[in-house]
Amino acid sequence: MFFSVVIPTYNRKPILEKCLRAMEHQTLAPQSAVTGYEIVVVDDGSTDGTVTWLQTHAAAFPHVRLFEQTHLGPAAARNLGVEKAKGDYIIFIDSDLVVLAGFLQAHADALQRGLQATGSDRVFTYGTVINTCNFETPTAEPFKITDYSRAYFATGNVAIARQWLEKAGLFDTRFQLYGWEDLELGVRLKQLGLKLISCPEAVGYHWHPPFTLDQIPSLIDKEIQRGRMGVLFYQKHPTWDVRLMIQMTWLHRILWGGLTLGGALNERTMAPLLRWLINHGKPQLALEIARIFLNWYNVQGVYAAYREAQSS
Structure with a gap:
């Protein structure tokens, strides 16, 4: 071997x-x-x-x-x-x-x-x-x-x-x-x-480097990219399992849409809390909280990419 x-x-x-x-x-x-x-x-x-x-x-x-x-x-x-x-x-x-x-x-x-x-x-x-x-x-x-x-x-x-x-x-x-x-x-x-x-x-x-607020734009961009690639994944394998993996289901729209209050809890409105956690030595916890609105960006990204693929 x-x-x-x-x-x-x-x-x-x-x-x-x-x-x-x-x-x-x-x-x-x-x-x-x-x-x-x-x-x-x-x-x-x-x-x-x-x-x-x-x-x-x-x-x-x-x-x-x-x-x-x-x-x-x-x-x-x-x-x-x-x-x-x-x-x-x-x-x-x-x-x-x-x-x-x-x-x-x-x-x-x-x-x-x-x-x-x-x-x-x-x-x-x-x-x-x-x-x-x-x-x-x-x-x-x-x-x-x-x-x-x-x-x-x-x-x-x-x-x-x-x-x-x-x-x-x-x-x-x-x-x-x-x-x-x-x-x-x-x-x-x-x-x-x-x-x-x-x-x-x-x-x-x-x-990975400790989480900072400066990383948020690139993290959002990654979630949008992940959504686009998720649609390619689904086009190759149009199954319910893949839809679950890429978060292209009504369940994920309700979950992350609800947790972010329809996007009201986002990188701007949550910045004070995230900054406080980072300043108190809890960057990992701040990142896990940020994943709430990052997942919402992903769900929005995957549906936007799917609509684009359907119309092309």
Whole structure:
């Protein structure tokens, strides 16, 4: 079992360094099923000096193989990573994820258990992702209820046999805006009969900067982009399950419309509360509260994109 760890990156040099150093310091068990690993970094047109830095510090990252593309988005970057990978198993992580030393071994053990339990190689493993804004020691963050995920296939921390990615057709590169390209591939993998094997021991710490009010415009833009990509997801797979995932249901309109009083509770009216929470050292709580109106923007965005698609 040779792992290719595929990492797309775009303007994340500071946290990418922590990500790669953690990947370089993996501990494998005696007689491990893992025969070796490589780290396939695909730079998606970064402008922050990522490529030059990696080339200059190549000796510090002996497992890294670097590839470049113009800014085409994470779907195209992951596809390029799979194309260039040497491994029979692919692990996808994001470039802002810092893993523990036993990360690769945990995925290997879970894959072995899955193969034995099912008697089939139609399995993949999904690890734990813990969100943190602690840049200095991201792995010190405890697991929180908000870190729980029911995603079937998400590229933040997943290991899968390369052959199944190729049989499913890899990522759809039409997903160039934010969101859904990995879950859409997950639908196709499920149609091939692949089974998710939970792998809580493969822990990754997903770093993001502490929430500030300055981030709100970009977060709103991401929700609108997610709405547009959600409609593409639904056009490919017009099912009720997908409608639930992308929040294109009357339930979501009532829920987020009601919680925001029809949009009256928004980034402007809630700014004083959010600022107070941030100033009192509770940026994560402020972000969770902001998600109320961010979800309303998403619901509005998905319906606007759907109307546009219907009229075109």
